[in-house]
Amino acid sequence: MMKNAVEVYVEKAEDGTYWGSTQNIPGGVSAYGQSLEELKLNLLKAFTDYLEVSEDLEEDWLEEVKAMDGFEYNLDIPSFFKLLPIKISAIAKKTGINPSLMRQYATGKANASEERAKQIEKAIHELGEDLLSVSL
Structure with a gap:
C-alpha cells in the first residue's frame, strides 16, 4: 500500500x-x-x-x-479474479484455503472475512514478488 x-x-x-x-x-x-x-x-x-x-x-x-x-x-476478490487470469487453485494452495471455497470467493458466491481477504491479498503479493524475481 x-x-x-x-x-x-x-x-x-x-x-x-x-x-x-x-x-x-x-x-x-x-x-x-x-x-x-x-x-x-x-x-x-x-x-x-x-x-x-x-x-x-x-x-x-x-x-x-x-x-x-x-x-x-x-x-474486491471477485473483481480481482475477473481482471487477471490467475489460476484460482494456485492462490488456494498458497493460502491453504480449500480450492472449492476459493472458487466461491472468486465468483462472489461466498464473502471472505476481512482476515481471510488479507490472507488472500498476502498470497497474491507474494506471488507477485515471486514473478518479479524471475528473469527470462
Missing part, C-alpha cells in the same frame, strides 16, 4: 467495463474504461479536471489532495 495515495475502488462489470471511483478525497472522482489501462487514463483525466475546478473554487483542501502520491487501485 502506498502512503498518502488517492484510493480508487475498481470493479469489473458483467459487460467487461472497468469502473473506478476514488474513496479518500472530498467529493470524489469516477471514471470507466473498456480495459484497466483505459480506466486509469480516464481516471487521470477526470482527476485533473477535478483539481482544476477545485482550484477555481479555491477549495481549502486542495493542497492536501495535490500532495497525494499517485493512485492506489483496490479490488
Whole structure:
C-alpha cells in the first residue's frame, strides 16, 4: 500500500467495463474504461479536471489532495479474479484455503472475512514478488 495515495475502488462489470471511483478525497472522482489501462487514463483525466475546478473554487483542501502520491487501485476478490487470469487453485494452495471455497470467493458466491481477504491479498503479493524475481 502506498502512503498518502488517492484510493480508487475498481470493479469489473458483467459487460467487461472497468469502473473506478476514488474513496479518500472530498467529493470524489469516477471514471470507466473498456480495459484497466483505459480506466486509469480516464481516471487521470477526470482527476485533473477535478483539481482544476477545485482550484477555481479555491477549495481549502486542495493542497492536501495535490500532495497525494499517485493512485492506489483496490479490488474486491471477485473483481480481482475477473481482471487477471490467475489460476484460482494456485492462490488456494498458497493460502491453504480449500480450492472449492476459493472458487466461491472468486465468483462472489461466498464473502471472505476481512482476515481471510488479507490472507488472500498476502498470497497474491507474494506471488507477485515471486514473478518479479524471475528473469527470462
